Amino acid sequence: MNILTEKFNTPYHSAPFNQIKNEDYLPAFKELIKKSEEEINAIISNREDPTFENVIEALAYSGEQLDVVSNIFFNLNSAETSDELQQIAQEVSPILTEYSAKISQNEALFNKVKKVYDEKEKYNLNEEQQMLLNETYKGFVRSGALLNEEDKEKLKKISMDLSLKSLQFGQNVLASTNNYFKHIINKEDLAGIPEAILEQYAEEAKERNFEGWVITLQYPSYIPFMTYAENRELRKEIALANGKKSFDGSEFDNQNLIKELLNLKQQKAELLGYKNYADYVLEERMAKSPTKVIDFLNELLTKAKPYADKEIEELKSLAKADGIEEIQAYDHAYYAEKLRKAKFDLNDEELKPYFPLNQVQDAVFGLAEKLFHLTFEERNDIPKYHEDVKVYEVSEILQQSQNDNVPEANDQKPKAFKALLYVDYFPRKGKRAGAWMTSYKNQYQKNGENSRPHISIVCNFSKPTKDTPSLLTFQEVTTLFHEFGHALHGMLADTQYPTLSGTSVKWDFVELPSQFLENFCYEPEFLKTFARHYQTGEVLPDEKIEKIEQSKNFMEGYQTLRQIGFGLLDMNYHTKVAELENKSVKEFEDEYTKAIQLYPVNPETAMSPSFSHIFQGGYSAGYYSYKWAEVLDADAFQHFKENGIFNPEVAAKYKILLSSGGTKDPMELYKSFRGSEPKVESLLKRAFG
Template identity: 45%
Template sequence: MKKILLVIMTLVVTMSACKKQEEAAKTTAENPFFVEWTTPFEVPPFDLIKIEHYRPAFDEGLKQHQQDIDAIINNAEEPTFENTILALENAGLLLTKVISVFFNISSADGNDEMQAIEEEYSPKITKHFDEMNMNEKLFAKVKSVYDNREKLGLQGEEARLVEKYYKSFVRGGTNLSPEDKEKMKEINTELVNLTTQFAKNLLNENRRFRLVITEESELAGLPESSRAAAAELAKAEEKTGYVFTLDKPSWIPFMQFADKRELREKMYKAYINRGNNNDDLDNKKIIQKIASLRVKKANLMGHKTWADFVISYNMAKTAKNANDLIQNIAKATVPFAKAEAVELQKMIDKEGGNFKLEPWDWWYYTEKLRKEKYNLNEEEIRPYFELNNVRQGVFILSEKLFGLKFEKRDDLPVYNSECETFEVKEANGDLVGIMYFDFFPRSGKRGGAWMNNIREQYYQDGKRVAPVIINVCNFTRPVGDVPSLLSIDEAETLFHEFGHALHGLLANSKYKSIAGTNVPRDFVELPSQILENWVLEPELLKMYAKHYKTGEVIPDELIKKIQDSKTFNQGFITMELIAASILDLDWHMLTDAKEVDAIEFENASKKKMGLIKEIEPRYSSWYFNHIFGSDFGYSAGYYGYTWSAVLDADAFQAFAETGDIFNKEVATKFRKNILEAGDSKDADELYRAFRGSDPKPDAFLKRKNFIK
């Protein structure tokens, strides 16, 4: 009997083990991350990837990357470029795939389950890379190649890649003492948890707020397009009346046109107080802790401030240089902003308004003043800025400058049915890359607009591997039979993000780490911002700005109104951007790790910069996702938009000076020295190679109408 029982138990254990092996094999076979992608152009099989695939893929990806690192460390041969630097560059391919897909989708089409995975795995990923960056044996090999790079005959991109890896390890804390390494790891883990929570809170704030209007009288002043969108959202959410949100396509028209001042105030305060409502989504204590930890981290790395640490790797080189630029522009801007405020107050008084101008009045009276001065209303422009036509405009520009062709593809998998895909080709038909567009707001998408690489460009076995790029935006949705009609600001955003896309698409580097947008923060905005210069150029407008109903080309009279009003409201536009840049630098030029009260700190910052009360920074601290929503992000780097604006204005002059804004010779130089070059050389060297000289601020100041 005992023998029979023993046999039965053995069979049960064996069958159980076999079943587990079969289930594991089945899970592996069904997980798209564990097989070669046979999709066209090997794009991610988004249609097959499910939420349950991420955790095992992250686990296996981390495991395989560690095995790759161990193989480099345990290689008994003398360290060389190939067995150390190139091996590092090619390590962790599965992990790279999973990170790319997951974080792209979580920011553009996320949900509670993805948030939970992000909260679980972000600290694990941070810990993993900390262990790699602080591994003494691994760094010894990297340092050996770095120290012997001349003896090894390394030049060009190989020398640059060695330098980049060496600096990355140093920046990651490899030279710290064992005790300080542990402190750094603790700080990094805490930072990733805090920044993830900050971003989550902000997303949930956007989801939570709804202004529901049921009385028609409260819609007074709002254009039909805004009313229709609000009615459609109310229907979708099974609410009565009209629903307005904090998404820009809903919020901005409300601030521009709603006659009910108390409702504008409600919408405005809801927007600027996201993360500042003393509730479960409040971000103030998170900010205070992040700022404190960043001071501690900078101090560990031998810097007085976080800004000194971050900016030492940028074009500006020092926090002082960045701050000097921003402060000088602020001084030039304040008088213009004050003059605009006076003009708006006069309009309020003329209409019999018995109140002082407040921030929630600025957008509204600016539109009235625009109408009075230029007989121009933004709503009359929108019919000529249908989304597909505007995108066609940037395609036309890309063809004229760089000879690119765009072929729509309907056979590529997408993560959301609203995404569209294009194959990008050279004039001769050679593949450049694959482009994804995701244009409209949804509950799982964070605010703003951005470009990401789904796959970086690089060379493998002498052949160029084409990049896969995505532009994600939050534009005005189509409503009924009316297509998406963009504002000028949205059109400029589309061109801006496509400028980033071109930086990724036209990348032509041997190695991923120095390709495309892997450049300093204060240089990366040059390719994006320069494209904005063409948006309202009459020559290009006539090629893409066509009435969505009639196909009529935008009339000369309307173009003239647009041109005449180009410098209108520039004091406000510049001041809110500069104020956010100063606020960012103020947070990150703190020298004391003691936590400060977020509200008191922000108020002191605004007072010190001379910001008038009628204008708030573009981002208040508690919803400043650029600087607090990720470990590095744009922290101590938001000034980069203005730094790059000086570059882009000067760079566009290179075209304008020829009398041909589509000048092929200038475009070829820009492509070769900026777009294709990536981080192959220092940014200032690349710019001089394109322009022939250092950038001058004159074009930027003239564009703002700050000098004649």
């Protein structure tokens, strides 16, 4: 018996991680693909007239177990991978791509979908059903259903190649990251680095059976070193190593892979009748066109550049006082921290004791209870894929009628199961860098049952040591809130169909819930409820809270330019791929980030070969969406500020936006919540006053 092909005999049918063996995956995928194909064949062979129910709905609910197993496998390949899993991924990806192409390019199936689509006026469809029908039809067309047989085969091969090469890109970045470490014996080389970080470096050395200290390119190790290390030569060396990830001529170099990926995407776009891959992607985004995206980014660039230039001038003055005539990119974090301390008398290490991970998590859980009536209870009987992972049962407090005059404590009120939430906070060699939210199972309704989602948050925070709990920098606090915002989008989902549920929305809308939640971290009223010293219990003093608020926009010009740079580079890669025939990746990157460069460009480094968001993840021709969504989140939070940040009526409207998933046009959803379209002025006001 293969555990992955059976109904899981676990609480809430959660993933049975403790029973899954690596050798289960490949046979399970093959069996479940066969089962899903039988479901599709049943739709095709049905002799009744095609209807919304027997074609569109049947298709939406097909392949349920295959989706669950795919989620388990690929989530683990990101969070807890191994050489064996990576090898399986190389075998599984083309099989899944071929299966997907078989469905999307099946002429008989498409003809049934098209018949329902062409006759949609005769069905009395509600808004969500109309959206499902439109998205299903478009999905087929955008997957090549209207192509001839020869072109369908070409598209299938392109899709397979893209799947494998993007997987390889990520594996190369992970290997390149893990391959580097700096072993330090002389403590003088670590001058300026706080004791808690030194302890972390010593633990890393101990794990590798070394004396002294070890710095790696994992962010909880790399960022503090670049921020506090006084040794400029070492900062340069380690920054150079970071900037050369998958850009070093080794077996893990991604430069050729980038060109191959971009050429494949261009071929795909042209086959489907688009000028370039960005046109193909943006047809399904709020922004609609590359021109609109580039105009949007350039408008922000014009507004932000003077602020960024002024910020860098301040850093240059500090560096000059240390005898540095020409400040470099590897000096930025160090002098930015010095300037922040001088301006606000505030540094990360000073704040970290007030933000132990458990308190920050309690705070974000408490916020979800206050705004959306959710509760979180740890479950120790639900299988986990690593001992660091925790699992929470998420419930919704059922609201009592207004006639009930005896309010109960929340823990005594009736509740309904809402979701499972997995949290995985600490770095490991098998986990890719960064932070993300994902799902193991989507929410949907079928046969009168509301099947609830299983959601996961994955981060890379500093591990606790034997003497100290995991303490977060303030930026890591906002990271946790960010990912939890995504998680809320998944957990509050309440739609009919799995393909429209949770974060299944337009990509430039998906960052609204995450970036929106970060705003609460800067609100004194809220900060005081959880920022307490882990040893003394002292609440973070008012003057420090005030400084956090004042420092909210510290280096905002620089950060804005950095994000704009990523967005412009992404958009140019996906509109001007032909230029790469005569240019190196490095030359292309330098040219299209020239407008945002604030420091001399190092000829030995390039960020594109480790730009996983666009070459491995789902942000191809979509990186701009972070800034796009900032306009939305700034405007949305302004609405809360105007009415009270915990206002129940505003929160109830926002909850509708979150629970609606992709059932409505995102701008319509936003206007229903806010009463008007978002204004870019809200972002500019928040960022630059």
